[in-house]
Every structure is written in C-alpha cells, then in structure tokens.
Amino acid sequence: MNPSDVGNPDYFHKVVDCQWACPAHTNVPEYIRLIAQGRYTDAYMLNRQSNVFPAILGRTCDRPCEPACRRGRLPSPTDNGAIEKPVAICRLKRVAADHRGDISALLPKAPAKKNGKRVACIGAGPASLTVANDLMPHGYSVTIFEKYDKPGGLMRTNIPSFRLPEQVLADETDAILNMGVEIRYNSPVESLRSVLDEGYDAVFVGSGAPRGKDLELPGRRDTDRIHIGIDWLGSLAFGHTDSIGENVLIIGVGNTAMDCCRSSRRLGGKSVKVMARRPRAFFKASPWELEDAEEEGIDIVINHAPKRFVIEDGKLTGMEFDRLEWDAEAKKSTIIDTVILPCDDVILAIGQDNAFPWVERDLGIEFDKWGMPAVDEKTFQSTRPGVFFGGDAAWGPKNIIWAVEHGHQAAISIDHHCQGIPVTERPARGMNLISQKMGISEWSYHNDYNPAHRQKMKHVDLVQRFEDLHVEVELGFTAEQTAREVQRCLNCDMETAFVAAKCIECDACIDICPLSCLTIAADGPEELVRANLSAPAINPEQELFASKPLPQTGRLMLKDEDLCVHCGLCAERCPTAAWDMQKFELLISYAGTPAPTTSCAAA
C-alpha cells in the first residue's frame, strides 16, 4: 500500500465527516466546543464565516452533516448495541444563534473607499446575499435586484414563519445589506440585457427556481381551488392568503409539501392529507419534517397516483386517485383500483423548475434543451464571461446551504474576473494541525466518550401552535439539553497524527483502542491488508490510513478511520509520541483573501 498522504488537507478533512459533508465546510466540532464553553458569540461567528446564515440554517438546514456524523455509526454501549443517532448539529447551530451576544462589532464592514467595481446580483436569496457578503468588505459596489419588497428569496417565500420567524430572517439579511448594499425592491428583472446595459463589471444570477410544477389532469382548469405549492406559500408569507378549506389534499411528499400541509392546518384545514405515489422509503422529505407534520395530525397517504380533479357544478369536490401496488424497489407499479377523496383545496407540491424567460438568448449565454444555462461547475461562470449563476438558478433546486456555497465560489470568480485573474484559478485549501497535548495524559479537549443519547427538540404544544401562523414550533434546546448534546460530539477534528519513524511497535495503541481501529501488519495489496485488520473495515467509504514502513520490522501502522472516537488513548499509551492528537483546522479562502498556507507538525 502507498502511505496515506496526510499532507493533503483532504485526508484529515475527510475524517471530520460532518465538515466534509457540509457544502460550505462549516467547522462543526470547533463550534460545538465553543458552545460547550459557553462562547456562543464565537460559535456564531465561526459558523457565519462559512455558512453566513447560522440562525436561519439552525432552523431550516437540510443537514447533510447529520447523516454523515460518525456518532451515527456507533453502537450505543448503554442501549444494547443499537446504532446511535447523529449529533444534533443543526440544533446546536441554533443554540449558538439564540444565545449570541451583540455581534455588530464583529460583522464584516465595507471600506469607505470603494474599489470602483460594480456587481449586480439578481434575486435577494441566499446565493446573492452571500456574494454581497463576500464582496462588500473588499470595496465592491453590489446592487441587488429583488422582485418582492423584502429580501430573503425562497427563505422568505417558501419557509413558513412557524419554522423561521421573520425577525430571525431579517437579522441575518440585514447584517449583509447594512454594509451598504444597494437593493432595488419591487424590481423583477425582465431583461438581462437591460441589466448588462447598466455597465456592471459582473452580474450574478441568483434568481432561484421560482416556478412550481403544474399537474395537467382533467379538471385542472375548471376551478380556482388548485394551488401551486411555492406560490401559495409565497402568498401566505406576504399575507395575501389567510384561509383554506377544511379538507385539503397536498400532492407530493417533499419538504415543500410538508410546509404546505402544516400551513394548511394553521389556516383552518381540519383534514389535511399528503398524497404520495410511492412508499415511505422513497419519500423526498427529510425524516424530521415528516415527523413534525405527523405530530400535527397530517395524514400521509402512500401509493396513490393522481388521476383527475372531481369538479361538480363548477366546484372542486374531490380528487380521484389510482391505488398502486409497487415492486420492492418501487420501480414498477400496478393499479389496484381507484378512489375518490373529497377535498375543498388541492395544493401541488411536486417540484419546481428554473425559468429564464427574461434572459435573452443572444447575449452569448448558452442554454441547454431544457432551458438550463451552461454553467461551469467550479467557476459558476456562464458561457458569457462576467455573467455567473449560483444557487437554485444554476442547476435546479438544492437547498440553502448549497446556495451559500455557490455564492462563496461565485464571489471568488467575480473577484478574479474584476481583478484580471483567470476565474479558473481557484485558491487551494490549507490546514493547520496543532498538537493538543497539554501534559502526560492531558489533552486540550474533553476526550472522554459520553454515552448520552440525542436530545429531542421540544415543541410548542399543539393547541398553542395553531392559534397563530407565526408561532415558532421549535423551542430550541434548554441549557441542560445543550450541555448533554455537546458532549455527544466525538471531536473528529482532533486527529490521530502518526510519525512512523518514532514507532517501536510495542502494540500499546492497538491494545488500548476501544474501537479496534488499529493494526500493525505486513505491507501488501490493499485488499489483502484490509482483510487482516483488528476488526473488519465495514465501511469502504472511509479511509484506511497506512503509515510509512515502521523502523524495526518494516511493517505498516494501519488505522481504519471509520469508527475512531478520537479518545486519544492511542496517543496517551504511546511511549514515543509516535501518535499525537492534533487539531485539524481547514483553511478556506474566500473572495479577496489570499490562499492559506498549510502548517502541520506531522511528517
């Protein structure tokens, strides 16, 4: 086997599963430690560096970090070996936001002297706001065109206020806009040409995926009680809608459907059903959103395919469905029979599309046959230099955290474009690796494993939450819950760094490792080496660390990174400090900041 290349920041970054999985690579373990120390403001600001909207994301993030969390692969020692739930990373992010102090002095500021470059952003959603956040401190003049009279984009129009209170949204959008961003409200862009004609140095299109899909079935055009999900949520957000019938059917079972059904319950819907074509295992909605909906008495009906809208005397009275039976993979279905379910309103939440009718096709911006722009995956530049796309506008609906990362990357490109640096030149990532040894058997971090279970978020009781559309359902963690949850984090960024030249092959690390991660074995092809580990490497996604040959026997030190709990006992029991616990810090460069240099102690 080749020795692992631990000098490449990717090696240790990959060990920090949450950070690796996060599109914006938020330094999760570090902010959880800051919360543990009561340093909420610092935890918030660390979050803000990478994800810009900690309070918003602490409530609404799609949480790609949580399924990746190492804790979620470990058997619980107190629960008969049942696999543990991941650390409540997202909830803790909200804790940092809820308890942060006055951050106004810590926020980035725009310099008095501008650099003379003007950038236009289309749409005031998370992608455009991130571009403004990254560029304003470097003297750029940013102008945002927004169709509504308030900022936030889909964060405002698509996420109901019972999940994301308006003040929380406003605080974080203001933090950016108050740097002096010129925002033109009520200014839907009808022609990109006219924007380009204003002579901007760069244009960023962050207009989202604002067009909800329709369902052309018999009866669709014969009533006004069929709503497009995201439009309906938008009209709710702006107060244009305040009621709905008692019987509501939601078509589709993604996260928008969850917001629609829960909003319907608050507007007077008594019997609200979410209609799914496929079985539960194939739902798009996040499991926690499904749980929250069911807690509010929503029926989730599986295996029903919409057939037609039933209109009687010009009035919507129900909807007809084929009842389906699926094969194991839910690929093929057969129709059992049809049923008619009564309803007063139908909300369609079956996906959304991008739409660029306002982009002239002769501007040098290429579109594919589905009407999607050709966007470079690294630079976010379209085929017209100086015009960039990001967020849902680039490749269709994703989520807020992806939009933020797109914004960061596009801002780098815009900066390069304006400063005459090729946009293809991307700043390399760096890392710091710093020993955490404080003394013999003493580490700078809390290295013990805490068997506590994941804390459950407390909700406002059902009666109270239906009284007002704006009552936030989730109460946030209590101090006690926070104290317990932070201890569940395994500190995966406290990396096991190994120096082969120091090893005397005493086996102490192998004997002490609680998860049987370590092996000393003869070199050979990786498959052979993998087959002879102390415990089977059950997760091929995870790296197998291989050292350089050991001095005394030429064998290799091997470590399966999969289940390491970063307890540091290998390093404590190492007589020669061949093992050390070193804090890994990923260094990411944002627009206008120089590429970081790597400093690490491990050879």
Place this chain on the structure above:
Amino acid sequence: MPSIVKPLVSHPSLSRNELGLTIRDYEGSMSTLCAGCGHDSITAAITRALWELSTPPHMLAKLSGIGCSSKTPTYFVGGAHGFNSAHGRMPAIATGANAANRELTYLGVSGDGDSLSIGIGHLCHAMRRNLNMLYVIENNGVYGLTKGQFSASSDVGSKSKKGEANKMSPIDPVQLALSLGATFVARSFSGDKQQLVPILKAGLSHRGFAIVDVISPCVTFNDHEGSTKSYKYTRGKHLVATESDFVPPSGEIVAEIGQVGQTNVTMHDGSVLRFTRVPENYDVSDRQAALKYLREHQGEVVTGVLFVDESVPEMHEMNNTPQAPLGSLPFEKLCPGSGELAKLMEDFR
C-alpha cells in the same frame, strides 16, 4: 495514568465466544503502567487467550506477587477471582488455592524479580509439585518499580540506562524450568502476539505446571541501546525455534502426513498442540534436546513451546485428593472428628 477509562463503546462487528462474550468482556481496569510497557501487551494477549478459550470469568483465579508485572492481573478479566500476594509468594498462594479448589483455572503473573530473586524457591517447588497452573513471567531484565537496577535475568554485558554493564550471570527461567522438571516450558515476546496467544492457550490447557517466559521490554528503564531486553534487541535476536498452533477440543484437526517436523501433542482436555515447525532432530518431549538446543543458540532469544510432557500427573493426581472443591464437601467428610483421628493414630502404633 490515562486521562479516561477506556470507553465502553466497541466495534459493532466484534465476534462472540462460546459463552456469548466479546473480548471487551474480558478486560479489566485501566493499566497504570508506563505507556508502551511490554506487560500491557501481554495483558492484551492473556485477555485474548482467555476469551478465545471461552474461560468463564468466574472460573478463573488470577494470582500475583509484587512488581510491575504483578499489578497486571488487575488489568484483565475484571470478573475473575484474584489474589495479590506478598513478594515472591504467588506460587505458594497458588498451591494453597489450587489444593482447596482444583476446578478453577489458575493463572499466575510474575516478573523476573518476583520469580527469580525473592520468590525463586517457591517457583521451584511449584514446578516440583507440577501444580496445575499457567505461570507467566513478564521478563524485562530490570527492577522497573525501583527505578532500573539489574535483575536476576539481566544478561552479562547488558547495559543499564546510565551505561553501566551487568557483570553477574543471569538465571534463565526456561533452563531452570527444564532442569527442575517443569512439564510445559515456553518462551515468547510481548511484541509478537501471533506467537504468544496460542502459547498461552496451550499453557492454560496443559495438565500441570506450564511456565511461559515472556520477554517484555521495560520502556522506561531498559529499552535503550546496549540493553539485551529492548524491543529492538529482542526483534533482532528473536529466533522462533518451534511454531505451533493451538487447536481447541472442538476444532477440526487436519491430518498432515509425511511433513517433517509435524507433531501433534494431545492435551489433557482433548485440545491439540500442533507443531507446524520444529528444528531438525528436535523432539519437543525430550528435555535434554531442548537444553542442548538452548546451549547451541546462546545469544539468541529462542522462542516457542520448547518442551511439553502431558504424561506427568499433576499435584492432585499425585496426592490422590478428592475431585470436588474442599468448600463443597460436607463438614463431616472434611473433618471426620476425633474418633477418626484416634483411629488414624492407632494405625501408626
């Protein structure tokens, strides 16, 4: 002293032995020995051997005397019986315990100081009685607990940490055991669990006194250049004389016919010690051959099961003592009263 107790969380695919226990169930308290101590590695090997043999923890008696080595029984099989005796007296306590209850598995852990200096007399007599136990000597050639003086097993010329050479000739526990009639004699190295674990299992299955001398480097006082008990020196001079597998009673014994050096020794409990390699003209049941081989390879660390004899009765068999533990016998039988004593006395008149 480690900052934390080894977390209870363990690998989800740990296998279970015949009792349904994982190897984690055979662990003890956290070791307070120096980081990198060979003894900890032997502890891990003992843990593995007992787990693989499916020894019920409550049927194990761990005994030791004084010294770094003698601390180690605390670090394995927390659920076993244990006795930490006076310095060098472990074999005597083991003899007493074994006399009273022959049903337990007896495992003594000692060091070169405990066994070859203060306790050498007791060790000799335990061998003479063929006491049914496994006696592990964690041999580091140094008095670690008193900061690095030469021990009785230090080789001539081996240097102390300060650079002084030892002048007195060593006592080799293996040669001592061979000459005193021990019935299972082996040597191994803490840094080679592949060899050590099967040897420990065979020693535990042996009927009678099994002595295993394990070279166990002292990282703090005897792991430097010039030491003959360091990791580096031992690895350099390590001569694997015999290779053997331990096949448990239920295991399949694959017949290998006609291969040179293939010998099967059937142990008392039906398990088999299968030698896959022994030197030419070497017979593992020939005491003299073993001694001759050791003399011929002076200056090397000769390891492996060097001698085994399953035919010698152990202490209880020699003394014709009852099968049942004394504690389980009815009082009248254990202490038949003054009438019986008078009768016995009459016999001697």
